[in-house]
Amino acid sequence: MxxxxxxxxxxxxxxxxxAVGEGSVGDVVSAMAEDGRELAPTTVATLLQxxxxxxxxxxxxxxxQFVYRASVDQKEAxxxxxxxxxxxxxxxxxxxxxxxxxxxxxxSPEELEEMQRLIKEKGA
Numbered sequence: 603m604x605x606x607x608x609x610x611x612x613x614x615x616x617x618x619x620x621a622v623g624e625g626s627v628g629d630v631v632s633a634m635a636e637d638g639r640e641l642a643p644t645t646v647a648t649l650l651q652x653x654x655x656x657x658x659x660x661x662x663x664x665x666x667q668f669v670y671r672a673s674v675d676q677k678e679a680x681x682x683x684x685x686x687x688x689x690x691x692x693x694x695x696x697x698x699x700x701x702x703x704x705x706x707x708x709x710s711p712e713e714l715e716e717m718q719r720l721i722k723e724k725g726a
Contacts, residue, residue: 606656607683607686608658608679608683611649612649612652612653612658614634614637614639615630615634615646615649615650615653616653616658616659616672616676616679617637617676618630618633618634618637618639619633619650619659619670619671619672620672620675620676621633623671624669624670624671625669625670625671626664626667626668626669626670627643627646627647627650627667627668627670628643630646630650630670631643631646634646650668650670654670657673658672658673658674658679659671659672659673660672660673687699700717
C-alpha cells in the first residue's frame with residue numbers, strides 16, 4: 603500500500619483510476635471530468651507520478667506513454683486510511699469513532715438500521 607496519506611486531489615485521481623482499472627493519463631483525465639473534476643493532463647500526470655513514487659500506483663510504458671493502475675484496491679486503501687484515523691484521533695477505540703459518527707452525521711433511519719445489523723452480525 604502507499605506509504606503516505608492521500609490528499610483530496612490524490613484521492614480523486616485514485617478514485618478515477620479505480621473506476622478505469624488501468625489507463626493512460628488521458629483516461630484518468632476523462633474519468634475525472636465525468637465526475638465533475640476538470641484537471642489539466644499535466645496536473646494529472648504529475649499526480650500519477652507522485653502516487654507511483656509513494657507506492658499507490660504502478661506504471662508501465664506502453665509505446666510513448668505510460669499506463670497506470672492502482673497498486674492497492676479501493677477497499678484495502680479505505681481500510682488503511684480508516685485504521686490511521688482510528689489510531690490518530692480515537693486512540694484505536696472503534697467505539698469512540700462510532701460515537702463521533704453518530705453525533706456528527708445526519709444518519710437516516712435506514713443507515714442506523716444497517717449499522718445495527720452489521721454490529722449484530724459482527725458480534726455473532
